[in-house]
Amino acid sequence: MAAETGTPTTLTLKSNDDELFSVAESAAILSVTIRNMVEDGCAGGVIPLDNVDGKTLASVITYMNGISAIPADEEKKKSYRDKFLSDKDFETLADMVLAANYLNMSCLMDAVSAKIAQVMEKKSVGWVRRKFGIENDYTPEEEAAVKEEHKWTFEGVETDDDN
Amino acid sequence: MEDGAKKELPYDIMENILSRLPVKTLFRFKSVCKSWYATISDDQIFAGVHLRQSRNMSSGKRDVFFWLEKQGPDFWPIVSHQHQFLPKKIESQLDPTVLCYSDGLALRRYHGVDAGIYVLCNLSTGYRVKFACPCPIHHHPHQTVYGIIYDPLINDYKVIVIDNNMRYAVYQCRTETWSALQETNFSWGPLITGKGVSLNGDLYFILKTLEEEEEESRGRIKIVGFDPSRESFVRLPELNYTTKPDFFMFLTCLEGCMYVCINHSCLVIKVVGGKHEEKSWREFEGFPPLSTRRNVDTINWYYPGGDETELDA
Numbered sequence: 001m002a003a004e005t006g007t008p009t010t011l012t013l014k015s016n017d018d019e020l021f022s023v024a025e026s027a028a029i030l031s032v033t034i035r036n037m038v039e040d041g042c043a044g045g046v047i048p049l050d051n052v053d054g055k056t057l058a059s060v061i062t063y064m065n066g067i068s069a070i071p072a073d074e075e076k077k078k079s080y081r082d083k084f085l086s087d088k089d090f091e092t093l094a095d096m097v098l099a100a101n102y103l104n105m106s107c108l109m110d111a112v113s114a115k116i117a118q119v120m121e122k123k124s125v126g127w128v129r130r131k132f133g134i135e136n137d138y139t140p141e142e143e144a145a146v147k148e149e150h151k152w153t154f155e156g157v158e159t160d161d162d163n
Numbered sequence: 164m165e166d167g168a169k170k171e172l173p174y175d176i177m178e179n180i181l182s183r184l185p186v187k188t189l190f191r192f193k194s195v196c197k198s199w200y201a202t203i204s205d206d207q208i209f210a211g212v213h214l215r216q217s218r219n220m221s222s223g224k225r226d227v228f229f230w231l232e233k234q235g236p237d238f239w240p241i242v243s244h245q246h247q248f249l250p251k252k253i254e255s256q257l258d259p260t261v262l263c264y265s266d267g268l269a270l271r272r273y274h275g276v277d278a279g280i281y282v283l284c285n286l287s288t289g290y291r292v293k294f295a296c297p298c299p300i301h302h303h304p305h306q307t308v309y310g311i312i313y314d315p316l317i318n319d320y321k322v323i324v325i326d327n328n329m330r331y332a333v334y335q336c337r338t339e340t341w342s343a344l345q346e347t348n349f350s351w352g353p354l355i356t357g358k359g360v361s362l363n364g365d366l367y368f369i370l371k372t373l374e375e376e377e378e379e380s381r382g383r384i385k386i387v388g389f390d391p392s393r394e395s396f397v398r399l400p401e402l403n404y405t406t407k408p409d410f411f412m413f414l415t416c417l418e419g420c421m422y423v424c425i426n427h428s429c430l431v432i433k434v435v436g437g438k439h440e441e442k443s444w445r446e447f448e449g450f451p452p453l454s455t456r457r458n459v460d461t462i463n464w465y466y467p468g469g470d471e472t473e474l475d476a
Contacts, residue, residue, distance in 0.1 A: 129195055
């Protein structure tokens with residue numbers, strides 16, 4: 001291997017609950033938000049990420065390191081993403097999609113959105129309302145009419161007692 | 164009851180997630196709240212997003228299936244699970260046949276004098292575009308063949324029409340333009356049939372050749388590919404089959420595989436690799452998965468008064 005020509009640049013990221021994380025610049029710039037800060041020379045000290053908590057940021061950094069270690073092979077990157085997301089629960093996925101949006105990481109954003117859609121696919125209307133904090137603004141009559149309109153879509157829906 | 168933390172997501176993120184859901188789930192989620200109803204029903208915005216993304220996951224894996232149902236003296240097209248996809252008033256003006264289907268889009272056409280006018284319908288939203296074909300192309304119900312395919316180079320869907328004189332024209336849906344009428348240059352005197360099937364970004368047609376040197380006077384069955392970006396035809400490797408080909412044959416795509424069915428016995432399948440020259444065929448015994456769906460896809464062969472009993476064979 002070539003001799004060291006200098007240590008790779010490391011950035012320090014700070015979550016909104018004041019946890020500090022070190023991450024290689026080459027991995028961190030997967031986030032367009034961070035890349036812009038680096039390019040603008042604003043990344044000298046600690047980079048505060050006010051919309052991301054420590055638990056989520058740790059996860060995102062794991063992803064950054066994992067995906068940037070994979071050479072340009074879309075198949076392998078995809079299988080890494082699938083594996084990375086496979087054990088995440090709904091709450092974690094929702095936090096991650098918000099973080100990916102804030103950090104402007106389109107590949108993570110796409111993967112997490114697709115995963116959330118996959119989780120939602122067989123869920124009930126009640127599950128969706130609870131998990132996303134959506135208020136049912138239909139009157140009972142209106143709701144019955146909408147359901148009647150697409151009656152067949154209520155077959156094969158999972159029961160609500162899971163997460 | 165423990166509810167877990169609820170996660171309120173901004174509208175654009177939520178819309179992005181919704182646009183990845185299959186049609187059935189989307190329709191169910193119309194009853195979540197009024198704003199979801201409006202989003203999911205929004206033709207212009209949501210239909211476009213949904214189509215773009217349904218393309219990535221479809222490739223035959225999430226197809227919608229059609230059949231005709233006799234209602235009084237007429238046949239009506241039905242989309243899977245009894246869902247009828249256009250209001251009756253519009254339906255009554257259209258030919259019940261689905262000319263071709265891809266990524267949640269179904270191509271239909273008008274009856275009678277308006278037979279040269281097509282309707283491309285988004286099955287998830289009911290959004291439809293109407294366009295006429297100016298080319299002097301024949302619109303014979305049994306001898307004109309259609310296909311829909313996405314062209315990633317121009318980010319648009321293309322409708323291809325091939326007539327019984329082996330000429331074809333291509334329509335770009337977003338820019339609403341037709342290509343000139345071109346010759347297919349099939350040198351093998353083929354009889355093309357059925358409808359185009361899209362799989363992994365290419366469009367495929369089944370045809371029967373009438374080559375004189377063939378021992379089997381009834382001809383041989385071939386599959387041709389259509390490259391949407393170059394708008395040119397590509398001949399695929401020869402099929403190996405033992406069933407004697409009769410007139411009845413069709414091509415369908417289910418769960419990511421292509422199926423060639425001849426006289427109700429399913430044959431040779433599967434397209435491998437990304438380039439035409441790498442593609443190969445795999446023998447397959449029995450029926451495609453969900454054999455009732457296989458029938459569904461073929462039912463467009465059967466017109467009112469047609470012999471339906473054959474479907475149960």
